Amino acid sequence: MTDHDEAAAVRPLTLTWASRHLAAGERIVGAEALHGGVTAEMRRLTIRTPDGGHRDLVLRSFVDPFHLARAEDALHREAGALALLKGTDVPAPCLVAVDPTAARCEYPSLLMTRLAGRTAVEDEGLATRVPLLARQLVAIHAVRPANRPRTYEALTTADTVVVPKGADAAAWAMAIDMIREPAPPYQGRFLHRDFQPGNVLFDVPPATPADTRITGVVDWAGASWGPADLDVAHCSTNLALLHGPAWGPRFAEAYEEAGGTLAASASERLYWRVRDVLAFSEEVRLVARPWREAGRADLTNQAVERRLDTYLTTLLDTPG
Structure with a gap:
């Protein structure tokens, strides 16, 4: 061999x-x-x-x-x-x-x-890929298993959050207080639990990038049962860190445009998005390394931490 x-x-x-x-x-x-x-x-x-x-x-x-x-x-x-x-x-x-x-x-x-295709973490073509990601996640959440997988786990607690150096301390304190509260009620869905660009494979025709399509979704080790908001929040945070904070809310919009249903109230949706941001605070170095290996040399640990802080404050500052 x-x-x-x-x-x-x-x-x-x-x-x-x-x-x-x-x-x-x-x-x-x-x-x-x-x-x-x-x-x-x-x-x-x-x-x-x-x-x-x-x-x-x-x-x-x-x-x-x-x-x-x-x-x-x-x-x-x-x-x-x-x-x-x-x-x-x-x-x-x-x-x-x-x-x-x-x-x-x-x-x-x-x-x-092994599935065909490649991951796509570059900025180019993102506007085409986001609706595809959203439609794919809606399809995953539409799966109705005869036997439900185990209920999701949220391992991050108020005590495990790592506030980035130089971050908006008041915003992070507010966010940490939010996850001290009980999770909102939710309608359960089949979750991937790590749905994000690094776990989605694309076919991107060089001559016709508008014809980009998804060829696979991988890494199902976290598959579980829980709120659709969890998967949406996770992909939103990934997109915000990879491509800029504005892409987080845009993905949530695209998910609803594709027919997905999120929590009824803005406060409930905010809870899940803030919880995911805080979870990322514990593993910035782990998630940034594969992105750099994939060609995103600009995504240093410090750059990702800054985007994480900006994304959090953007979420907290967005009305309703």
């Missing part, structure tokens, strides 16, 4: 496990590290087929000790979500195999099909 770089090397037990889930006559002939993942190692595996052709699979392995404790739950969630989405209009990978407890692999792992 040929590795494109040392980081791509698949560990022996995992390689054997993955090979057992191939079709007769197939074998793994290459591996390539995929960049952009935050919680797990991602690799593209090249499979040679008996007729001499090739196909690709994607291997996710939880290796980092910090994330290892939640690996079993995350892989059960992802496997369940991929099985649920099979046959729906949501373009998700197909599950090939999963070993959530590392019974046969060195680390908890999941093997799935």
